[in-house]
Amino acid sequence: MDTRTLGELLDTLGEPALRLLTAPSGLTTPVTEVLLYDAHAPFPDRAPGALLLAVGVRAEAAGALVDEAAAARMAGLVVRGESGPSSGGQELPSEQAPSSGTGPSSGQGQGQGQGQGLADAVARARERGLALLTVDEDAAWHHVHLLLAGAVGARPSPAGGAALGDLFSLAGAVATAVGGATVIEDPRQRILAHSTIPGQPVDEPRRQGILGRQVPGSPENTEQYRVLFASHGPVRLPALSAEELPRLAVAVRAGGETLGSLWVVDDGTLAPDAEEALAQGASTAALLLLRARAAQELSRHMTGDLLRRLLDGTAEPATAAERLGLAPGTPVRVAAFALEGAAGAPDGEQAALRLLDLVRLQCEARYGRHACVLVDGVVYALLPGAYGRAGERQRRLAEDIVRRAGQALRVPVRAGLGDVVPEVAEVRGSREDADLVLRVLGPEETVAAMAEVRARAVLLRLGELLGERRELAAGAWRDIVAYDAGHGTDYARTLVCWLDAGCDMARAARLLAVHPNTCRYRLRQARAQLGIDLDDPDERLVLWLQLRTLAGLRGASA
Incomplete structure (x- = not known):
């Protein structure tokens, strides 16, 4: 049985919804159900693992209820208390509470301050081995019950x-x-x-x-x-x-x-x-x-966090696949969606959250319960079964999301589809592909798969690699660019157009919008002035790569 622990509830809900005062049995204590306390109803004799919400009971007056909950083998008691400083997920230091022996709860609130009453309740809970937690003064009990019940009941099955x-x-x-x-x-x-x-x-x-x-x-x-x-x-x-x-x-x-x-x-x-x-x-x-709704939102939060850890390589793949409902060996790919030019806008964060909702809605409509997450302004979705026609359908899905999101948010949206990987363990690579696709999309492109832009992606990564290494960034290309800058010539662009044209002089001239003889003259001068050997295929290849990636020149856009 997939039982939630006290620590998981605290991680899921966190402050200020829930504050831990003491957990003498540790945060791995299993929580099986959430019960509402009714002062006018018989107290349960046994409720192993239950978390009791003490409606109408304040922390400083919880002594007798602590005894009853401990006797019923409950996991913990939640009472209303002062906000106070955050406990950071740890119990209060022991010096804040007496060692033991407090009296019944009915008399604790009289003749002593709330602080002392709270310390007494913590000491009694610690003595009885019962976790004691508080909710904020303004929290509504029915809301706390819904959140906790949803958290305890959340499973990998469809939310809600x-x-x-x-x-x-x-x-x-x-x-x-x-x-x-x-x-x-x-x-x-x-x-x-x-x-x-x-x-x-x-x-x-x-x-x-x-x-x-x-x-x-x-x-x-x-x-x-x-x-x-x-x-x-x-x-x-x-x-x-x-x-x-x-x-x-x-x-x-x-x-x-x-x-x-x-x-x-x-x-x-x-x-x-x-x-x-x-x-x-x-x-x-x-x-x-x-x-x-609470169970659905919790399930979305948990699957989103799981996907986040898969993308950064910190999740155990087999366990993650099982929790995401993917059979072993299911091929998957990552789709990345980003708002164009909205990241730095004042409402950029809100727009990104709305994009997350839109992507999740469309993916859930096609795949049911689905893992989507927002990371650094980019929405990632894990798409299962992406070979053949499934890949085509995913391309259409991405196009549909981009269109709908652009209309709803009034901001252009772009999408990149990573390569298909054979199993969840390789999801990180597909995420890197999707990120690369977003970076190399042209100004008129909104959606592309890695296979469609691989050449651009390879050149981008080669340029980054060449720029990081001194020996790879050195070469004749620097001399050519410097000569152009000092003499007003156009040798670098001429060379790129000629190489882009497959060394076809007529095509290069058309790219440069000059006569072929002008193109020939420039190439002869470049050879003579700079000593480059254009007859050597290796020299041509390296020169072309460096001019394209490091100098940023491209004949087709000249």
Whole structure:
């Protein structure tokens, strides 16, 4: 079982969401579930590995609860406490707490300051072997619960799967309570879950919506959604056609944000308290949808971090492939996306984050759960199965992303596709390819694969290598460039055009826009004045490479 540890929760959520006061059993303590404390409900006798959120309990008054949680073999207790200085992931120094023997929590808050009460709670937790953590004063318990439950429940399976499975159970429960077939939708009218209670009528539009996982669009439907989302409670909506039944619906909201809606088919036999039951169902749906979102965001964060480590070579490839859902030996390639000229803009970081969202959305639409990450202003995506037609589809995907992102962000976007590598262990090389492609793209190019620009990429890397070594950067090319600068001649560009033209004098003259005799004269003078041997193929090759890469000359663009 892939159980989360206390240390992983702290790494995932971090401060200020969660602060560690003490962890006497270490950060490798497994956390199996997250429970909410209810002072009016019986305390569980055994809950091994549970993390208890002590709703309504402050750190300085947690002594008795520490004893009960430790007796139930829980992993830790989360209480509300002062922000205080950051613990940096380590427990408070022992001198800040007495050695042992504090009294019951009911009397701790009286006759002693909050600081002493907090120290007493830390000492008791340390004595009992229980981790003690705090949340910020302003943190909402339901939000903390969603984050922690999502972190504990996050697995390599599709994010939010458990919560969306719970939505089907909720749809069935609402249908039973209300008395009509029920669906749960997201804000885009996509059907997330539906009930399957025998005997409850389902009309044809509902049946088609369930089959297609999408509510059929129409102007009448749009108007009903407008009415629904403008209402603060359940609304009754008339049938839109002869083959359709009326509806009872309610918006699902959390903190003013619309998360979706619940719809019930009304055949005239709904329960008397149907509206109240539906409103209660919407409240539960909001928690489940928030949980699904938290799990999805956490899963994205974890896969993104894993891809980051794969790209820089610090992740173990076999483990990373398994966590990313890739079978052993799956060929992959890296696609890199960058905003043109936006890195230094004041809103460049925000634009890059929006680009990350757009790339992730498009990749997830085609590949399901997907690994994307933003590194130094470049968005990287890991694309599986890239040979043959799959490679062509990935090229079209990159083009589609570039087009959509450019329109949405109003900034030109460019993409580079690295070479296909046979397994995840070689991803770093494909990332280097993708980076090179971005560097050599021409002004009119937006997308290219390494195979399409390899010659340019090789020349770029050769130029960098030549420039780094003194013996490789020396040679006749420097004398030619210096002579041109001192005498107003154009020998260097003439040589490059001639060599680019395959030593064809007529073609070289066309590149230079001069008469072929002028080109011949310049080459004779270059030989005589500078002593270069243009009959030696090695000399020509080295001279061409140095003039192209180090002097930056190119006959085709002259």
